[in-house]
Amino acid sequence: MLNKENKQKEAAWRPYTLIVFILLIGSISTLYTVKYAGDSVKKSLIEHTKLVASTLDRGNINSLSGNESDVDKIEYINLKSKLIDVAKINGDIKFVYITSMRNGEIYFVADSEKSDSPDYSPPGQVYFEATDTFRNVFVNNESAIEGPTSDRWGSWISALSPITDPKSNEVMYVVGIDMNSRNYYTTLIIYGSIPALITILLSSLVLFLYRERRKERDLLALRSEFVSIVAHDLRTPLVGIKWSLDYMIENESQNLSQNQKESLKLMHDSSVELLKTANQILESTEMEKREAKSLILKKADIISILDEITAIFVIPAKEKNIAIVRSGTLPKELNIVCDQVKIKRAISNILSNAIKYSAAGKTVTIGYKSTPNTHIISITDQGIGIATSEHSNMFKEFYRTSKAAHTSYGTGLGLYYVKKIMELHKGRVWFESSEDTGTTFFLEIPNNLV
Numbered sequence: 457m458l459n460k461e462n463k464q465k466e467a468a469w470r471p472y473t474l475i476v477f478i479l480l481i482g483s484i485s486t487l488y489t490v491k492y493a494g495d496s497v498k499k500s501l502i503e504h505t506k507l508v509a510s511t512l513d514r515g516n517i518n519s520l521s522g523n524e525s526d527v528d529k530i531e532y533i534n535l536k537s538k539l540i541d542v543a544k545i546n547g548d549i550k551f552v553y554i555t556s557m558r559n560g561e562i563y564f565v566a567d568s569e570k571s572d573s574p575d576y577s578p579p580g581q582v583y584f585e586a587t588d589t590f591r592n593v594f595v596n597n598e599s600a601i602e603g604p605t606s607d608r609w610g611s612w613i614s615a616l617s618p619i620t621d622p623k624s625n626e627v628m629y630v631v632g633i634d635m636n637s638r639n640y641y642t643t644l645i646i647y648g649s650i651p652a653l654i655t656i657l658l659s660s661l662v663l664f665l666y667r668e669r670r671k672e673r674d675l676l677a678l679r680s681e682f683v684s685i686v687a688h689d690l691r692t693p694l695v696g697i698k699w700s701l702d703y704m705i706e707n708e709s710q711n712l713s714q715n716q717k718e719s720l721k722l723m724h725d726s727s728v729e730l731l732k733t734a735n736q737i738l739e740s741t742e743m744e745k746r747e748a749k750s751l752i753l754k755k756a757d758i759i760s761i762l763d764e765i766t767a768i769f770v771i772p773a774k775e776k777n778i779a780i781v782r783s784g785t786l787p788k789e790l791n792i793v794c795d796q797v798k799i800k801r802a803i804s805n806i807l808s809n810a811i812k813y814s815a816a817g818k819t820v821t822i823g824y825k826s827t828p829n830t831h832i833i834s835i836t837d838q839g840i841g842i843a844t845s846e847h848s849n850m851f852k853e854f855y856r857t858s859k860a861a862h863t864s865y866g867t868g869l870g871l872y873y874v875k876k877i878m879e880l881h882k883g884r885v886w887f888e889s890s891e892d893t894g895t896t897f898f899l900e901i902p903n904n905l906v
């Protein structure tokens with residue numbers, strides 16, 4: 457019991473561990489994707505800036521004085537129109553500008569804003585907010601990217617690329633391209649949201665499936681308990697009814713008419729059937745409770761077990777004129793290590809179904825086959841068969857095919873019970889069937905169960 461509780465607790469932890477694992481992997485991939493997207497945006501911005509720097513006409517820029525007097529010069533007008541064109545190409549770019557350094561101060565040579573724009577920087581305007589990274593481009597002659605940084609115009613990711621004097625190799629100008637930080641963050645959010653969404657979806661799916669399974673399990677447990685209480689409470693009065701009917705048939709029936717005798721027999725047979733059903737239900741719920749318990753393993757002769765079972769079913773088989781035969785593959789003696797009582801129940805369930813779901817005059821065949829590691833007992837009938845669409849449900853608790861439900865009375869617990877028994881033996885039960893031709897059930901028991 458304690459063992460079962462521990463197992464249940466362990467099972468309850470498993471989905472949460474899985475969710476934590478998914479969240480961990482999801483967070484790592486989200487961070488990685490965000491970083492990758494950020495690096496890609498910056499890389500492409502800096503490449504773009506280098507390209508612009510390399511295409512600008514140095515001679516043109518050199519002819520400018522770096523003050524307001526430049527605005528009427530044709531070189532300035534040409535340069536500005538080029539910078540405006542560059543800014544227009546990419547919607548993410550806000551400013552393109554050329555700067556230079558004078559007396560330790562960085563100032564604008566030209567920018568991509570029209571002169572009537574509030575963001576326009578006239579030639580010679582000092583850029584007080586220049587960071588060390590910006591200044592270092594003049595000193596180190598190396599392109600750089602910085603940001604998000606803020607200045608009087610807003611918050612930016614800025615790519616900076618130097619233009620050098622070919623003779624002295626000194627940095628004369630620095631070309632800058634600014635991307636709005638908001639656009640940068642939006643790109644990161646878009647990229648990061650994909651793995652984040654997948655993570656959330658996966659975790660929710662695991663949680664949802666786990667909750668559904670738990671609900672289903674609780675419902676089944678409740679139903680099992682309810683059915684077992686009903687079956688238990690029915691059994692006592694049923695035994696009373698059966699005893700009274702037994703007594704009446706034995707002692708009082710001589711005074712009854714033929715019709716009354718037949719009714720009495722029908723009542724008696726029905727009470728026996730009901731009692732059997734109640735017992736079967738109780739057995740199956742008991743079986744579930746004892747599921748974790750080990751088997752009582754002993755060497756048993758399966759042929760003798762088959763003899764005993766066949767003897768029990770001779771009368772119901774005869775009533776339907778059904779022959780129970782054995783195929784030539786059955787040996788004279790077959791000693792198998794198993795739980796004799798449980799295996800007997802499993803074979804009985806399969807054989808009883810073979811008779812129950814066969815029409816009069818048919819044959820039921822018991823066969824045997826061995827594999828290097830297992831013994832396989834087969835029971836073949838020529839009965840109503842099982843439709844392919846119902847195959848996957850056959851071992852579910854309380855499941856009955858619609859065809860069977862119309863032909864005979866049953867609980868849908870027998871096969872469920874057989875499966876449990878075979879699983880306890882580390883064996884298998886399966887079947888092959890086609891509608892109206894018949895069904896073969898196979899019971900496989902490992903031969904190393906010592």
Ligand code: ADP
Nearest residue numbers: 809810813841856857860866867868869870871
């Ligand atoms: P029950 O026979 O009491 O309904 P079982 O669990 O033994 O319960 O069987 C479940 C269902 O499987 C049956 O209701 C029937 O639909 C189907 N079944 C079992 N054995 C056979 C068989 N030999 N031929 C056809 N259908 C079968």
